[in-house]
Amino acid sequence: MFQHALAQIDLFFTWQNGILWLRAMVTTLSMAALGCGLGFALACVLVYLRSWPSIALLPVRILLIAYVEIFRRIPFLVLIFLVLFGTRALGLRMPLFWIACITVTVMATAFIAEIVRAGYESVHRTQWESATVMNFGRLRTVLFVVLPQAWTVIIPPAFSYFVMFIKETSLASQVGVYELMQTGKYFNNVGISPFLAFGTCLLIYFALSYPLTRLGWHIERRLKHRFRRIAGPVLPSASVTASL
Amino acid sequence: MTAQTKNKTDVQLAVRGISAAYERGGLVLDNVTLEVRKGEIISVIGPSGSGKSTLLRVLIGLLKPSGGEIFLDGRRIDYDSRRDLKEMRDRLAIVFQQFNLFQNMTALVNVSITPTKIRGEPKAEAKARASALLRRVGLGDKLASYPDELSGGQQQRVALARALALQPEILLLDEVTSALDPEMVNEVLDAIRALAQDGITMLIVSHEMAFVREISDRVVMMADGAVVETGPPAHIFDAPKTQRCREFVSKILRH
Amino acid sequence: MDYTFQWGVAFKYLPDLLGGAWVTFHLTFIGFWIGLAAAVFLAVGQTYGGRGLRRAISAYVVFFTNTPSLVTAFFIFYGLPEVGILWSPYVCILVNLILNAAAFLTDVIRGGVASVRIAEMEAAETLGFSMLQKIRYVIVPHIAKVLYAPISNLYIVFILGSALAAIFGVEELTGTAFNIASDTFRTIEIYTLAAGIYVAMTIIASTILALAGRWAFRVKARIF
Numbered sequence: 053m054f055q056h057a058l059a060q061i062d063l064f065f066t067w068q069n070g071i072l073w074l075r076a077m078v079t080t081l082s083m084a085a086l087g088c089g090l091g092f093a094l095a096c097v098l099v100y101l102r103s104w105p106s107i108a109l110l111p112v113r114i115l116l117i118a119y120v121e122i123f124r125r126i127p128f129l130v131l132i133f134l135v136l137f138g139t140r141a142l143g144l145r146m147p148l149f150w151i152a153c154i155t156v157t158v159m160a161t162a163f164i165a166e167i168v169r170a171g172y173e174s175v176h177r178t179q180w181e182s183a184t185v186m187n188f189g190r191l192r193t194v195l196f197v198v199l200p201q202a203w204t205v206i207i208p209p210a211f212s213y214f215v216m217f218i219k220e221t222s223l224a225s226q227v228g229v230y231e232l233m234q235t236g237k238y239f240n241n242v243g244i245s246p247f248l249a250f251g252t253c254l255l256i257y258f259a260l261s262y263p264l265t266r267l268g269w270h271i272e273r274r275l276k277h278r279f280r281r282i283a284g285p286v287l288p289s290a291s292v293t294a295s296l
Numbered sequence: 297m298t299a300q301t302k303n304k305t306d307v308q309l310a311v312r313g314i315s316a317a318y319e320r321g322g323l324v325l326d327n328v329t330l331e332v333r334k335g336e337i338i339s340v341i342g343p344s345g346s347g348k349s350t351l352l353r354v355l356i357g358l359l360k361p362s363g364g365e366i367f368l369d370g371r372r373i374d375y376d377s378r379r380d381l382k383e384m385r386d387r388l389a390i391v392f393q394q395f396n397l398f399q400n401m402t403a404l405v406n407v408s409i410t411p412t413k414i415r416g417e418p419k420a421e422a423k424a425r426a427s428a429l430l431r432r433v434g435l436g437d438k439l440a441s442y443p444d445e446l447s448g449g450q451q452q453r454v455a456l457a458r459a460l461a462l463q464p465e466i467l468l469l470d471e472v473t474s475a476l477d478p479e480m481v482n483e484v485l486d487a488i489r490a491l492a493q494d495g496i497t498m499l500i501v502s503h504e505m506a507f508v509r510e511i512s513d514r515v516v517m518m519a520d521g522a523v524v525e526t527g528p529p530a531h532i533f534d535a536p537k538t539q540r541c542r543e544f545v546s547k548i549l550r551h
Numbered sequence: 552m553d554y555t556f557q558w559g560v561a562f563k564y565l566p567d568l569l570g571g572a573w574v575t576f577h578l579t580f581i582g583f584w585i586g587l588a589a590a591v592f593l594a595v596g597q598t599y600g601g602r603g604l605r606r607a608i609s610a611y612v613v614f615f616t617n618t619p620s621l622v623t624a625f626f627i628f629y630g631l632p633e634v635g636i637l638w639s640p641y642v643c644i645l646v647n648l649i650l651n652a653a654a655f656l657t658d659v660i661r662g663g664v665a666s667v668r669i670a671e672m673e674a675a676e677t678l679g680f681s682m683l684q685k686i687r688y689v690i691v692p693h694i695a696k697v698l699y700a701p702i703s704n705l706y707i708v709f710i711l712g713s714a715l716a717a718i719f720g721v722e723e724l725t726g727t728a729f730n731i732a733s734d735t736f737r738t739i740e741i742y743t744l745a746a747g748i749y750v751a752m753t754i755i756a757s758t759i760l761a762l763a764g765r766w767a768f769r770v771k772a773r774i775f
Contacts, residue, residue, distance in 0.1 A: 056633070125707075125753040126746045127714035130725055134746065137738040141554030182396040185356050186410045186462065187385045196413065200400040219619035226718060233622060246629035254618050254626065261617035 087156025
């Protein structure tokens with residue numbers, strides 16, 4: 053049982069292996085960060101477009117709403133397969149890392165769009181009116197008045213989605229990306245005890261997720277304090293259900 | 297916008313037969329007709345729900361009228377045309393009952409943001425003008441304060457300065473003292489008095505009858521979405537012609 | 552575009568996919584309910600228990616909420632045989648699901664319980680309620696209202712999270728799709744169908760939960 057694991061300790065804890073884990077960690081973090089960063093930007097654009105009231109843009113709005121509802125309800129694993137085979141079908145032979153990044157982006161955009169929409173709604177209608185009567189125009193109102201006030205409601209859940217995606221990227225191992233999970237599998241396959249291989253994997257994920265989660269709580273507290281002035285409702289513990 | 301020959305009288309704003317309704321139905325404004333001449337101070341009074349604030353909201357384009365026409369300097373404003381709305385909002389400014397300052401900006405930025413970001417004025421100039429305006433309403437020491445650090449009266453004065461920074465031809469004041477604690481009402485009224493000296497055209501909706509009486513050139517009394525009576529303050533308050541107006545005035549005077 | 556779509560072939564396999572969806576359903580259903588029951592006990596233990604118990608439960612919750620479900624699944628699947636425990640893949644995944652679900656749910660429930668104690672208890676005190684009355688008329692309805700939406704949301708999340716069972720050979724929806732796609736090479740069509748079924752399943756689940764919430768608890772839960 054554990055003697056097997058103990059016997060391998062010398063074999064397992066080497067500098068080369070450490071480098072492997074480190075590189076895997078960087079891969080995991082970059083997939084999550086790139087995907088969420090891009091997803092955040094796209095989500096802001098999506099919600100902005102969705103807020104146009106003109107009838108001409110109704111089909112676009114319906115499409116955007118459908119996008120959000122659909123891509124929040126597809127498992128990461130299924131999505132990454134779809135992206136993989138989809139891009140191959142289009143003739144694009146992309147590196148697996150980018151396939152994973154695209155998948156994270158597609159999902160993150162949908163999740164974060166919901167948060168941004170809630171952010172828009174948290175800003176009182178009269179703030180919009182004040183901007184309208186001074187000829188701000190839609191874009192400037194969003195940039196100068198709505199988003200700065202919506203930050204308190206947007207940042208905490210968005211951050212917990214980032215932490216969630218760090219863990220979701222473990223599924224990218226299934227298409228062969230050399231991130232943390234895949235590294236664990238590799239070690240298990242070459243004969244290292246699963247307790248050591250996957251145990252280390254678990255610890256590194258934990259070391260990434262837990263401090264960041266606490267950082268997220270800290271940010272949420274700080275935002276609540278500094279933006280006391282914002283007259284909108286701040287969603288309580290939005291990060292609780294989002295932190296998966 | 298249909299071009300029309302300019303009237304020889306200096307009518308700045310003409311409201312003809314404006315009707316309006318909210319989505320829930322029910323007429324909020326019923327065939328309202330009103331004229332504002334350049335430099336005039338017109339006050340609109342009446343019981344709650346009489347459509348006074350709605351009239352201002354229609355003028356500034358926050359509510360589309362279902363009937364009637366509005367002329368600014370003789371030119372008809374098409375409330376469906378974004379260009380017309382934009383032009384109209386360049387020339388009219390409104391101060392709301394709930395101040396509605398931008399919560400994420402300091403007083404100075406609140407006042408200077410439209411000139412800088414929307415009208416493209418050079419920043420230094422706009423900020424200097426904004427500071428001067430804020431000093432004029434007595435808030436020279438609050439330039440860097442955020443709205444939640446200011447009292448209601450102070451916020452309303454910032455709102456006033458913000459509207460003035462737009463250099464409007466007509467200033468719309470929508471019950472600007474109704475949301476204030478009594479002790480702050482006077483500081484705002486004083487600020488408005490000072491503006492009256494400058495000869496700016498004002499359309500004021502207010503419950504402050506003594507103030508209305510003192511400052512207005514003409515008073516319009518509204519009830520149930522329609523104009524009941526119009527005339528100089530002395531006439532409306534001392535000798536109203538219609539029954540409705542008489543009822544209203546007697547009720548206020550009793551207080 | 553070097554791929555020819557053959558949707559007809561894919562639709563032939565719809566019954567198989569729906570069979571997989573059924574496995575997803577009972578896997579998630581059983582796992583979530585057991586997890587919820589466990590979470591109630593754990594939440595109570597964490598709020599009212601002794602220091603050792605509280606720390607142990609906290610450690611468990613913190614551990615499972617900060618590690619990917621996939622990795623704990625691998626740990627269980629490959630690690631348990633090493634210590635002589637041989638479970639079927641289904642059971643391994645079920646246990647993994649229960650452990651993860653219980654952890655997240657404990658967090659949520661504890662938040663709900665904590666939010667009751669201060670505000671509502673004072674109100675109940677001033678109204679002269681007995682302890683039992685307090686629990687029945689104040690605490691439980693309040694908790695139900697506050698927790699219903701997050702718990703429903705987590706249920707949907709776990710339906711989607713169950714997809715990883717495919718990796719271990721469980722023939723739930725994703726696993727079935729994987730097998731069919733490997734056989735027929737109609738990857739995009741099959742996975743799209745599977746995705747569509749997930750979307751449908753979660754929408755149906757959200758709707759039922761929302762309606763049940765409105766009827767039973769008078770909770771206003773959003774479907775979309």
